[in-house]
Amino acid sequence: MRRAATAAAAVLAPLIAFALTSTTASATSPYKGANTAAVQDDFNGDGYRDLAVGAPYAANGSVEEAGAVVVLYGSASSVSTTHRTLVTQATSGVPGAPEEWDAFGATVASADLDRDGYADLIVGTPREQVGDKESRGSATVVWGGPSGLTGGATISPPAGYGDGRTYCGFGNSLATGDMNGDGAPEVTIGSRCEGASYTGPFTRTGKAASNYRESRLGETRGVVMGDVNGDGRAERFWLVGPADDDLRGPVYADNGPPTDDYLANWPTELPHADGHAGQIGDINGDGYGDLVTGVADDDSLMNATGAAHRGGEIQVLYGSAQGITVDQQPQVFHQGTAGVPGTAEDGDQFGQSLSVGDVNADGYADVLVGSPGEAVGTLKSAGTAVLLRGSASGLTATKAVGYTQSTADVPGAAEAGDWFGATVHLADLNKDGKAETVVGVPTENSDGCLWTARGSASGPVLSGSLNLCGKSAGITVRNTKGYFGAALPSPHVSN
Numbered sequence: 001m002r003r004a005a006t007a008a009a010a011v012l013a014p015l016i017a018f019a020l021t022s023t024t025a026s027a028t029s030p031y032k033g034a035n036t037a038a039v040q041d042d043f044n045g046d047g048y049r050d051l052a053v054g055a056p057y058a059a060n061g062s063v064e065e066a067g068a069v070v071v072l073y074g075s076a077s078s079v080s081t082t083h084r085t086l087v088t089q090a091t092s093g094v095p096g097a098p099e100e101w102d103a104f105g106a107t108v109a110s111a112d113l114d115r116d117g118y119a120d121l122i123v124g125t126p127r128e129q130v131g132d133k134e135s136r137g138s139a140t141v142v143w144g145g146p147s148g149l150t151g152g153a154t155i156s157p158p159a160g161y162g163d164g165r166t167y168c169g170f171g172n173s174l175a176t177g178d179m180n181g182d183g184a185p186e187v188t189i190g191s192r193c194e195g196a197s198y199t200g201p202f203t204r205t206g207k208a209a210s211n212y213r214e215s216r217l218g219e220t221r222g223v224v225m226g227d228v229n230g231d232g233r234a235e236r237f238w239l240v241g242p243a244d245d246d247l248r249g250p251v252y253a254d255n256g257p258p259t260d261d262y263l264a265n266w267p268t269e270l271p272h273a274d275g276h277a278g279q280i281g282d283i284n285g286d287g288y289g290d291l292v293t294g295v296a297d298d299d300s301l302m303n304a305t306g307a308a309h310r311g312g313e314i315q316v317l318y319g320s321a322q323g324i325t326v327d328q329q330p331q332v333f334h335q336g337t338a339g340v341p342g343t344a345e346d347g348d349q350f351g352q353s354l355s356v357g358d359v360n361a362d363g364y365a366d367v368l369v370g371s372p373g374e375a376v377g378t379l380k381s382a383g384t385a386v387l388l389r390g391s392a393s394g395l396t397a398t399k400a401v402g403y404t405q406s407t408a409d410v411p412g413a414a415e416a417g418d419w420f421g422a423t424v425h426l427a428d429l430n431k432d433g434k435a436e437t438v439v440g441v442p443t444e445n446s447d448g449c450l451w452t453a454r455g456s457a458s459g460p461v462l463s464g465s466l467n468l469c470g471k472s473a474g475i476t477v478r479n480t481k482g483y484f485g486a487a488l489p490s491p492h493v494s495n
Contacts, residue, residue, distance in 0.1 A: 040176070040185075041110045041427070041489060043085075043119045043144035048074030049429050051438065052121055054105030054487025055448060058475040060088050060098035065480055067104030069123055069487075070473045071149060074429040078436055078454055080466075081473040085149050087121065087142055093151035094142060096128070103127040104140075107494065108487050111176035111185040113202040118144035122155070122187065124171025126494070136162070137170030139189050141206055153206030155187065158196050158213045168193035172494045173277070177225030177234025184209070188223045188236055195220035195238060197257065212257040214238065217267060221494060222249075226280025228289045228319030235323075237291060238267060239275050247307040248274035248295045253324070272329050273317055274308075277491040280319075281356030281365035283390040288319030290394075292367055293330075294351030296493050301347055309334040311343075312350035314369055316395050331395060333388060335371070339397030341386055342374060349373035350386070355490035357426025357435035359455040364390030368437060370421030370492070376404045376414040383420030385439045387459065401459065403439070403451075409462035410451060412444065419443045420451070425488040430454060440485030447471045448484035 041049045051072045060066035069087045072079035089096040089104050098104070107124030114120065121142040130136035142152040162168040173190035180186070184200030187208070195214035202208050214220060222239030236254035243250055251274065252267035259265055275293025283290045293315050295308040315330035335344040342348070353370035360366070367388045376382035386402045388395055405414040414420070423440030430436065434455025442448040447470030453460040470484025471477065 040112070041119050042074075043071060043110070043121060044073060044148040045118050045144070045146055046073070048431055049427050050074050050119070051079050051425070051427065051429060052108040052110060052489055053450065053473070053485060054108050054123075055470050055475045055482045055484040056103035056106040056486055057480050057483040058105075058470065059478040059480070059482070060090055060476065062478070063098045063100055064478055065101045065103055066098035067102055067106070067125065068475050069105040069108055069121065070470075070475065070484070071121065072468070072473070073148070074431070076430055078430040079452065079468070081468050084473055086474040087123070087149060095140060095152055095154045096125075096138065099129070101127055105487055107171055107174050108489055109174035109176055110489060111187070112144070113141055113185060113187065113200055114143065114204060115184055115201045116145070118146070120144050121149055122174055122176070124174050124189070126169035126172045126191065133166060135167040135169055137168055137172065137191060139171045139174070141202065143204065151204075153204060155189070155198065155206050155208075158211045161196060161213050162191070162193040165193045170196070173222050173491070175223045175225040175236070177236070179225075179234045179236065181233045186225070186234065188225060190220040190223045192219050192221065194218060195223065197236075216258060217252060222275065222277045222491065224278040224280060224291065224293075224491070226289045226291070228280060228291060229321060229323040230288045230319070237278065239278060239293065241276055242302070246274070247302050247304060249276045251275050251293065268326065270317070270324065270326055270328075272327075274315060276493045277354065279354060279356045279491055283316065283356070283365045283367065284318065284392055284394045285363045285390070288321070290319050291317040291324060292354055292356055294354045294369070294491075294493060296349040296352040298346060301349070308351070309336065309344065311335050311345050311348035312352065312371065314351045314354060314367070318394060333395065333397065337397055339400055340388070341400055341402030342371065342384060345375070347373045351493075353422060353424045353440070353490065353492040355424045355426040357428075358390070359387065359426060359435045359437060359459050360457050361433045361455070364392070366390050366426070367395060368424045368426050370424045370439070372419040372422040374421070376406050379414050379416040381417050381419060382414040383418055383422065383441070385421040385424055387437070403460075405441070407462065410465060411467040412441070412449070412451070415444070417443055423485060423488040423490070423492045425490040427489070428455070438488060440488055442483040442486040443481055445469065447475060447477050447482040448486065450485045
């Protein structure tokens with residue numbers, strides 16, 4: 001059985017979408033910029049987008065796997081490990097304390113939660129023990145400002161969250177977007193128990209204007225926010241994770257909070273869509289956001305039939321003035337699709353991570369897909385990342401490119417178990433209008449690394465691309481690998 005039934009009347013309705021506002025931030029009117037791309041991840045207000053990188057297994061002093069987040073600040077020369085801020089639960093003003101196996105930084109996101117014109121960092125710690133509840137999980141906001149990140153607060157779960165449940169993993173997924181058009185972003189937090197929705201703005205104590213539990217769907221491992229109908233307001237999609245009769249993962253569109261009428265506002269299922277993680281971007285340049293989801297685990301990993309295509313897959317649903325309608329069939333890509341680099345093999349985990357962004361400034365968002373389980377020659381789980389191109393006709397495998405650490409001019413060397421592609425991210429970090437390609441390699445060496453390549457009119461520029469690794473970024477590694485690069489702002493499938 002599915003985790004929750006879908007109201008029949010809701011299934012017939014077209015879906016509206018959610019979006020980020022397109023106005024510009026300024027010191028005199030920060031509210032108007034609270035959800036623009038520039039402000040959403042510009043923590044110090046210098047006009048460059050910044051990059052938050054989770055290292056959830058980094059040590060803190062003698063404390064193993066306490067976790068850390070490193071913010072690499074954008075600049076005209078992109079990001080480097082020299083211009084950075086290291087954030088842990090031992091950082092002054094950040095709530096909590098570093099404890100063994102907390103894994104602070106398992107997920108990261110950002111938005112201007114207090115509407116001061118600076119992005120704020122949101123950190124998920126789904127393994128954190130709260131009271132006597134193991135892996136209850138927590139979410140923390142660290143405030144942006146003209147000097148970067150300082151101070152913080154806890155984003156508490158709504159009243160009644162996870163009552164009677166254990167191992168909820170609050171903070172397992174994070175998403176932000178302005179759903180009501182007031183310039184104050186909403187925040188959504190997924191977990192293994194239920195979802196949590198917060199309406200902005202937030203006070204500096206971490207308190208939202210309002211919140212509620214999305215208890216109707218039960219487990220909500222993934223959540224996506226973005227604009228698919230062009231109305232300038234964000235809406236939300238819940239990705240509940242594998243269900244008993246749908247290992248590929250049902251996808252629901254949010255219709256608002258629960259009311260006294262239990263079936264009113266019930267989330268609408270997209271019956272043809274699947275996904276465990278996702279992101280929204282305008283792939284075909286028509287002004288409407290498109291929903292891209294990843295289903296990484298195939299039958300070999302699920303030990304059952306009916307999971308993802310062999311090796312994993314991604315799906316695309318296209319937005320319109322009507323949003324995403326329930327009768328739309330998704331466009332599906334996997335490594336058996338003509339033109340997609342690689343070969344579909346058991347356990348490749350194509351779709352474990354994905355990101356949507358325009359790498360060549362042609363007006364069409366491209367999709368970068370991580371496949372960390374991919375073998376490179378005989379090197380098992382060395383990993384790969386595949387770039388698929390956006391176009392006026394939608395996502396295409398034409399001119400698709402695959403990257404590994406055996407690709408010429410990609411620094412490093414492919415090694416078994418590196419997990420290149422465990423996370424991926426596309427963002428314009430040097431303000432040239434073209435997204436950099438960022439690929440996480442969390443099990444590279446003892447600390448973990450990122451591969452970064454600047455964009456160009458022809459796509460990612462491999463010559464001069466960089467490996468940025470955890471120790472050089474300031475993390476501490478003891479007996480456990482630090483997993484620097486295990487979390488980036490774009491989504492990855494979390495367990």
